[in-house]
Amino acid sequence: RHPDVIEMDAASRTGVDDMREVIEATRFRPMQARTKVFVIDEVHMLSRNAFNALLKTLEEPPPHVKFVFATTEIRKVPITVLSRCQRFDLRRVRIAELVGLFGRIAVKEDVTIEPAALEQIARSADGSVRDGLSMLDQAIAQAEGAITTAQVVDMLGLADREAVFELMDAVMGGKPVAALAITDRAYERGADLGALLQDLLELLHTVTRLKSVPALRDSHELPEAERTRGAEFADRLSVPVLARAWQMLLKGVGEVEIAPDRRAAAEMVLIRLCHVSDMPTPGDLIRRLTSGGTPGAPGPAAPPGGGGGGARAVANGAPMISAEPVVQAGPRLGTFRDVVAWVGEQKEAMLHAHLLHSVHLVRFAPPVIELRPQAEAPRDLSSKLSALLSDATGTRWTIAVSRDAGETTIAEQGSAADTARKTAAADHPLVRAIMAAFPGARIDTVHDKTADAYGLPASVPDVPDMPDFAPPDAEYFDEEPMEIDL
Template sequence: MSYLVLARKWRPQTFSDLIGQEHVSRTLQNAIDTGRIAHAFLFTGARGVGKTSSARILAKALNCEHGLTTEPCNSCPSCSEITDGNSVDVFEIDGASNTGVDDIRELRDNVKYLPSKSRYKIFIIDEVHMLTNNAFNALLKTLEEPPAHVKFIFATTEPHKLPITILSRCQRFDFKRIPLQKIVDRLRYIVDQEKVSISSDALAIVARKGDGSMRDSLSTLDQVLAFCGENVADDDVASLLGVVDRRLLLEASQAVFSRDNKSVLEIVKQVDSFGYSMRQFCQELIDHFRNLAILRAIDNASDILDLSETECSELKNLAATVATADLQRHLTILLKAENEMAHSNFARLVLEMALLKMAALAPVIPVNEILDRLKALESGTTLPSVASSSPVWEKSQPVAAQQNATTRTPSPPQKIEERQPKREPLEAAAQSAPTADETAAPHVDSTWPGFVTFVKGKKPVLATFLEVGRPITVSGKLVEVGYAEGSFELSKMQDADSMEDLKTLSHAFFGSQPTIRFKSLSGETVGAPPSLQEKKSLEETKRKQQLKEKALAHPAINAALEVFGGQVNEVSELNK
């Protein structure tokens, strides 16, 4: 007798055999009990989760010779024929092979005839989404009002491809992906019946390879048994299926948490020597750290994670040793590395650098603790102890301190009172900064700024050119202004229109008619007073310098520099 694969040998024959689809089984059984049996059913879901098996079980329950029953007997001729697939009243049609409108017309013509010996004539159409639009249209009327002796059962993995007119005429049942633990329990029952010795960890690997599909899991188990025989070793399963051993993932995470760089690199070397894909291993690591993060965040995560009870317990103990924030940072690094691997020819290097970076991550000090500490330093109270572990990095020295030969050693925070007995807020420091440079331009007459301000109120553009000029002589008799030789401002001021406007404005300001003269200054003329624009620039530079000195002398700033080991690059005055 030819060998029957496990997926067919252990195919569910009753509703109680369906694994992970209890909501479908209960609904169909209640419908049979109450006599509310629809004329058309639509079973949707992923591959290998029990759609076609449920259709056959429903057909047997409806046509069982012992009457309508919630569980077929599987012993009468009708049930046996449906199980063997040779019933004359139950038609299993492959939608992928019978896609044309002619096939549906033949089906429609066959519908009007009574069943040969069963209670119902049942049409099971698998992969119904493969039918053409014309075929669907030919089926619409029959599907909406079929004869009383006809039942339709459709199965598909892609319900979104069905026309809405078909969906509205069917009772829809969505089949779920089967949880990992339920697949493992079912596989354990099957291997015990087959008298095969295999560990629960190996069964978990097989079930995880099935990805929520019982049929795929049984096919994988068939492959394992063909390779290993009746005694299956965990290492053989991992090498045969090409999956990453869970122990490698545990060792990698433990090496990262213990900051063991050597072990991290050894694990990557081991992965490479086994011939595993580096990107696949990175994806497995991402899933592993996701499990750790979820187990760290909530107490009972068995319904969320596809883990066996042993794996869940082991990972929960490991997750308890790491902070949730650190796990999230590790996941961020791994996700970035996985994305880089897709576009890099150095997958091993990317993975090594990612794991080394994860192992070197310093513990995070909460922001609230840092703020509380700074407030305590500013108020002079006792510093609160930081709950988080101290960072492992070295404090960086300020650049200014490195360049200055006379480096000032900062005193400890407890001696801030001695170093700065009188504390002034930053706002007071900004207000105390001078706004004028009294010694910058001793030769400039005090009436020149007032004259330029007066001109700005009348002729703003003209005042802009005056601010660039150097006031050599300013009085009621003579206004002499110097400009750089060949400059645009000099040529503009010597223009007839500018001279005329300036004479009118000077007469209004001085009450007399002074002589207006513009002098060309060559590079050797260094004694001319500075222009208003230069004075403003010098005053602003000096004001910022004094403001920075005030800020650096503030105790809160000194405390922050000592805590973070930083430097002050720029001081900005707050707008009041």
């Protein structure tokens, strides 16, 4: 109400003309105070031209003028403006401090309010004094006499804190009947089940913090209920179980927001959480499988609180009596030819073709491959091959481009090997006899059952120069199976 304090909402007045009014008002001296203060709220909403119009005044402000800019999006404020301001980052006020503040206000207003109700208001304020005061004022206006926790919960449309602890106990204990009964009572009171899941998510985070930082159990930053009952959950549940529940609940909160029926979506989320409560974690399941045990039976490798397992540890619900260790082998990439063949299996036709015909191998030292691509090879060949290998193996691969000559292409190596096989076959006594018996006959193809898909010997490593590859002698054809098409 002070005549020398001028407030402007930048969310509704964003143009240059609005800034010109402010600049014009800075020329006049204050009427009562020593300083004229301009408060611009949500300053990040100003347009670029409005900021530019205000910049000159910020560089050389009159001695009797002070600007106060308030924003929740500091990154949207131009750096030219930030460099001419003093910045004060306001932190969220702790729940304990808000409870003390609201308690003192209630005493001055001669209002009786339960401590749990004060904690509920402070928690819902989310660190904002202004929002908390608005809720307290609303609770005072609605209450007739003392303000109880139930009245505050009904006013804010929240679930009772005790109900959240009971829901946590039911969900982590695999009790869907009890969990749905709690949601039914909360729904009858008018509570939003989406907010109930949010409260459960917050409690799950608190329990995980108590599990990771045991010193918090003696800290006064948390309310008494979180320190006592939350510590019980922390002792009973393992971190993998808490992390799995967090991921499922986090996804479930998003499902509730987009679902046509929020109650049905929330109940489905809670049923899923109850269903997986006694399932072993993936790490526990792997340890049991590799040790030859039954996934549903508890074993010495099971961490405390990791769940007891059971028949539901199997996807279809059938009990598993015994299981062999399952090892999912990755691609075998012992040679560059293995890499090229694997790329072909991934249905990367263009990349596979270029690796066959347009690339010369310089050095193969996994996870580093040096190549000399030809002019027709695409520029992004290295990046595509690196990304494909890294995703498949979980290891970062480096595909370097070299100017060294390197080997011939795999297609050229296969062609040279095929020529060598034809030459060796033509020198075989049996083949020569056939050629003499059938004048005009020629060797069309030679099928080597020991060769790979590129016509190269599978047991022979990549050779630097295939034209110098020595053809096998006649004994080779006597020992190894080979077919010759004439």
